[in-house]
Amino acid sequence: MESFLFQATLYLVAMVIAVPLASRAGLGSVLGYLIAGILIGPVTGLSGSEMSDLQHFAEFGVVMMLFLIGLELEPRALWAMRDKLLGLGGMQVLITMVLVTAIVMAMGEDFRVSLAIGMTLSLSSTAIVLQTLNEKQLMQTAGGRSSFAVLLTQDIAVIPMLALMPLLALPGARAVAKADHGDHVVARLIDALPAWGVTLITLAAVVFTVLIGHYVVRPLFRFVQGARLREINTAMALLIVVGIASLMNLVGLSPALGTFLAGVVLADSEFKHEMESDIEPFKGLLMGLFFITVGAGINFAVITAQPWNIFALVALLVGLKSAILYGLARVFKLRGKDRSLFTLSLAQAGEFGFVLVSFAVGQRILPNALAEKLLVVIALSMLITPLLFILHEQIGKRLRSADAPDPDAIDEQQPIIIAGVGRFGQVVNRLVTMSGLRTTVLDSDLKTIQLMRTFGFKGYFGDPTRPDLLAAAGINQARVLVVALDGREQTTKLVEYARRIRPDLHIVARARDRTHVFDLYRAGANDIVREMFDSSLRAGRYVLENAGLSEFEAAELEKLFFKLDRAAVRDLAKLWKPGVPMEQNTDYIARTKELNADLEAAMMEQFRRRGERDESDRETPGTVEGGPDA
Incomplete structure (x- = not known):
């Protein structure tokens, strides 16, 4: 034994x-x-x-x-x-x-x-x-x-x-x-x-x-x-x-x-x-x-x-x-x-x-x-x-690098450049183009570009991180650059390059998670969208609505959470230290706890005000069931 x-x-x-x-x-x-x-x-x-x-x-x-x-x-x-x-x-x-x-x-x-x-x-x-x-x-x-x-x-x-x-x-x-x-x-x-x-x-x-x-x-x-x-x-x-x-x-x-x-x-x-x-x-x-x-x-x-x-x-x-x-x-x-x-x-x-x-x-x-x-x-x-x-x-x-076809010749330049047109970038492109604006779409996946063309959307095949391709797409004259690449490093690299050559360019970038937000913040992106954040907020709003809150109350709490969390991320980005394990960054941890406490207090205050409004509504004549306004 x-x-x-x-x-x-x-x-x-x-x-x-x-x-x-x-x-x-x-x-x-x-x-x-x-x-x-x-x-x-x-x-x-x-x-x-x-x-x-x-x-x-x-x-x-x-x-x-x-x-x-x-x-x-x-x-x-x-x-x-x-x-x-x-x-x-x-x-x-x-x-x-x-x-x-x-x-x-x-x-x-x-x-x-x-x-x-x-x-x-x-x-x-x-x-x-x-x-x-x-x-x-x-x-x-x-x-x-x-x-x-x-x-x-x-x-x-x-x-x-x-x-x-x-x-x-x-x-x-x-x-x-x-x-x-x-x-x-x-x-x-x-x-x-x-x-x-x-x-x-x-x-x-x-x-x-x-x-x-x-x-x-x-x-x-x-x-x-x-x-x-x-x-x-x-x-x-x-x-x-x-x-x-x-x-x-x-x-x-x-x-x-x-x-x-x-x-x-x-x-x-x-x-x-x-x-x-x-x-x-x-x-x-x-x-x-x-x-x-x-x-x-x-x-x-x-x-x-x-x-x-x-x-x-x-x-x-x-x-x-x-x-x-x-x-x-x-x-x-x-x-x-x-x-x-x-x-x-x-x-x-x-x-x-x-x-x-x-x-x-x-x-x-x-x-x-x-x-x-x-x-x-x-x-x-x-x-x-x-x-x-x-x-x-x-x-x-x-084989991938040797067999890759040559990038397309870009024959027009638009004020909005969208780099990456996967499941995220294609929604952005559809919203913008259907609102009457013109875009230049770049993507390194040839099948994706060909599928876009099948549905009537114009796009160009090529690596959006290449300086020569960006120049051909009109990076020097563009007003907005949307970075929606799949690779985390590629996204940060492109934002850094675009900010270096165009300090006045407005850059909208997709981030994988909060730490990627910090990287993009340092790289110079103007608007940073966390990949799952907005959809998670919407799911949370649905939970609140089905837990007893009205649509208006759930929407107000969603807006408040979005506003405070966005401000908190901007605050924490200044304390983030790349390459340092999170548990060793004591300043970041301490500030995160403070911001979480402030966020919880603000949300509870919103709930308290909602309760006061409900109590006031019950005490107001004519609003009870069977009253003259029923």
């Missing part, structure tokens, strides 16, 4: 320290987990003999992740992906498997060993890639969807690979392997069946999963809901995942594939969101634990014995898979950053490679020494995957 508690504490401490540090450094949570595992295992030696069993347990996080992804996909969406599943995914697996097999044979291994390694290295890491795609919000991009389609195809491909592996073993070795691993009664019964019998059982398991999802899970969930106990709902969600995973494992199918199929079947269920919320915490912890075990399982003794050989093999694997993926991306017409995302995200080996290597060793196909080296190559390729995502981000930035 004490050993278990120590190990649990160790892994949790590693999670809560390494992952936040890696995320803040921009490396992503996955690399943080992997580094934590390396520190626990090879570096400090704190992990014990439990690591292998723990890794099998943690692999259940991958199963849960596939179930949750299935819940987000309706069958129609899955059917719409059939071209990528069969074409893109199928070609990736086959081409990679053939080329890796040929290269390994060229290194001197026989065909059986080479094909086993080719199948193993054709797979990519479902766990790391999907976790990172979701974390970086790239799943809905064309590159992200293509990567997901390939990963799903690979998970499906694990099934025939496991079926083919025993055929690669020599007859005597296959008999020994069956004797070693055929201790489960049901497994022995299935092994004893002819090939057509095994196929029928496999198909029956898939059909059973679909029928269970359609006809059993929903009534059972309604029954469980009647208990009104959150823990029973969680137990029900876990039962679905664990039960289906066990069934798939029993008949020799991938548990991850089975739970994904179950998720797709339940995607339109009314209990979908509840299942997601119940399973998500378990998935997150198990996925983190899985990544830690991958890092801790790296055998540094193998690396130190042949460092250049190991690193060369990892580089060869990542380079070969990147070349194959890049070629497929071009064939399937992925462009720009989607192409780089698809190429780099899938260039590693995957966690199912550990399963296939272990299975191949058990079938006496791979010798132990070669298997050890192969496991290290797989683990190291997974370890560098977060770095490949960072490389993709850098490539994406260069």
